[in-house]
Amino acid sequence: MMDIRSAPMEGLTDAVFRRVHHRLFGGVNRYYIPFVSPTSHHCFPPREQRDVAPENNAGVPVIPQIMTRYPEHFLWAAQEMQDRGYDEVNLNIGCPSGTVTAKGKGAGMLREPDALRTFLDEIFAHSRLPISIKTRIGFASPEEWDALLDILRQYPMKELIVHPRIRTQFYKGGVYSEAFALAAQTELPLVYNGDLFDLPACEELQQQYPGMPMMLGRGLLANPALPRQLNGGAPLTxxxxxxxxxxxxxxxxxxxxxxxxxxxxxxxxxxxxxxxxxxxxxxxxxxxxxxxxxxxxxxxxxxxxxxxxxxxxx
Ligand SMILES: Cc1cc2nc3c(=O)[nH]c(=O)nc-3n(C[C@H](O)[C@H](O)[C@H](O)COP(=O)(O)O)c2cc1C
Known part of the structure; x- marks a missing residue:
C-alpha cells in the first residue's frame, strides 16, 4: 500500500468531505484537518469545533493541524486534541495568506528563524503529543531553505511535510525540486506535497523517491479515485x-x-x-x-x- 495523505484545505476538505471520501473511495492513510488557530480565549470557533469534534471524524483517520506563533496557544490546542483522542498534531508554518503572515503565523514564521527556534524549543519540550510539521521552503527566497532546514533538523518531529514553494508564490509557479532533494539528504522523515495533480505526476515522484509518502491537495479533489488508482485499483468513473x-x-x-x-x-x-x-x-x-x-x-x-x-x- 502506498502512503497517501489528504492535504488540509480550509473550506474544502471539511469533516463531510473527509467522511464521504473515505467511505466511497478510500486509499488515503491520513486526512489532515484544516488548521485551528487558537488564541488566548481558549475556545474553538464553530467551524473549528465542528472540524475537530471526534463524533464528526468517527472511523476516519485524521490528524488535526494547529497554526499559531505562541507556544502556550499551541500547547493548549495540542492538549485539547489529546483530550479528543487524537494521537498526533500537525504544526502549520506554511500558510501564505496575507492576514495570517501579517500576524506572524503560518509562513510568517519562516521570516524569523530565531523566533521559530524559540517556538519549537518550547512546544517540543512540553507537548505530550507527537508533533509533525507542514512547511514551505522559505518566505521570500528559496535561499532561505538551507538555514531553515538546519533548524528543523534539530527537533524530534514525527514527520516533516514539505511544500517546496516560497510564501510569495502562494500555490502558483514552479516547485523547487532541488529544495526537496536537499531535505531528502537529511535524516528527517519526509512527506512530499505539491502539484501531484494526476497519476503520471505521482508515479514520477515515486520513481525519484521510492516509497515517499505523498500528500495530495488539488489532485485529490480533481480525481478522488487517485489514491485507489495509485494502489493498483480501478480508475474513476x-x-x-x-x-x-x-x-x-x-x-x-x-x-x-x-x-x-x-x-x-x-x-x-x-x-x-x-x-x-x-x-x-x-x-x-x-x-x-x-x-x-x-x-x-x-x-x-x-x-x-x-x-x-x-x-x-x-
Ligand atoms: C483553498 C485552500 C485551503 C488550504 N488550507 C490549508 C490549511 O488549512 N492548512 C494547510 O496546511 N494547508 C492548506 N492549504 C495548502 C494545501 O494543504 C496544499 O499544501 C496545497 O494545496 C499544495 O498541494 P497541492 O499542489 O497538492 O494542491 C490550502 C490550500 C488551498 C488552495
Whole structure:
C-alpha cells in the first residue's frame, strides 16, 4: 500500500468531505484537518469545533493541524486534541495568506528563524503529543531553505511535510525540486506535497523517491479515485463522480441552509470538474453557478467524458 495523505484545505476538505471520501473511495492513510488557530480565549470557533469534534471524524483517520506563533496557544490546542483522542498534531508554518503572515503565523514564521527556534524549543519540550510539521521552503527566497532546514533538523518531529514553494508564490509557479532533494539528504522523515495533480505526476515522484509518502491537495479533489488508482485499483468513473456528488450534497443539506450547501458544493465541484474533458471550460461552468443554476450545470458536467489521466488543471 502506498502512503497517501489528504492535504488540509480550509473550506474544502471539511469533516463531510473527509467522511464521504473515505467511505466511497478510500486509499488515503491520513486526512489532515484544516488548521485551528487558537488564541488566548481558549475556545474553538464553530467551524473549528465542528472540524475537530471526534463524533464528526468517527472511523476516519485524521490528524488535526494547529497554526499559531505562541507556544502556550499551541500547547493548549495540542492538549485539547489529546483530550479528543487524537494521537498526533500537525504544526502549520506554511500558510501564505496575507492576514495570517501579517500576524506572524503560518509562513510568517519562516521570516524569523530565531523566533521559530524559540517556538519549537518550547512546544517540543512540553507537548505530550507527537508533533509533525507542514512547511514551505522559505518566505521570500528559496535561499532561505538551507538555514531553515538546519533548524528543523534539530527537533524530534514525527514527520516533516514539505511544500517546496516560497510564501510569495502562494500555490502558483514552479516547485523547487532541488529544495526537496536537499531535505531528502537529511535524516528527517519526509512527506512530499505539491502539484501531484494526476497519476503520471505521482508515479514520477515515486520513481525519484521510492516509497515517499505523498500528500495530495488539488489532485485529490480533481480525481478522488487517485489514491485507489495509485494502489493498483480501478480508475474513476462518471457514475462514481455522481455518487460522490450526491453523497456530499446530502450530508451538507443536513447541516446547512441551501445557499451554504451550494457554496460548499461549488467549491468542491469546481475542482472535480477538472477530471472531465475540456477541464477549464467545465471548471468555469461550475464556478459561475448560483443555487438556481447549479444542478443543471452538474448534469451538463456529468455528460462529458472523463479525461485519460484525470487530475487537476491549474
Ligand atoms: C483553498 C485552500 C485551503 C488550504 N488550507 C490549508 C490549511 O488549512 N492548512 C494547510 O496546511 N494547508 C492548506 N492549504 C495548502 C494545501 O494543504 C496544499 O499544501 C496545497 O494545496 C499544495 O498541494 P497541492 O499542489 O497538492 O494542491 C490550502 C490550500 C488551498 C488552495
Amino acid at each position: 462518471v457514475e462514481e463522480v455522481r455518487r460522490f456528488h450526491d453523497a456530499l450534497e446530502q450530508e451538507y443539506s443536513q447541516l446547512f441552509p441551501r445557499d451554504q450547501v451550494h457554496c460548499r458544493m461549488r467549491g468542491i465541484m469546481k475542482h472535480v470538474a477538472c477530471c472531465f474533458e475540456r477541464p477549464e471550460k467545465m471548471m468555469k461552468l461550475i464556478a459561475k453557478t448560483n443555487p438556481h443554476t447549479y444542478h443543471d450545470a452538474v448534469e451538463k458536467l456529468l455528460l462529458q467524458p472523463l479525461r485519460e489521466a484525470p487530475g487537476y488543471v491549474p
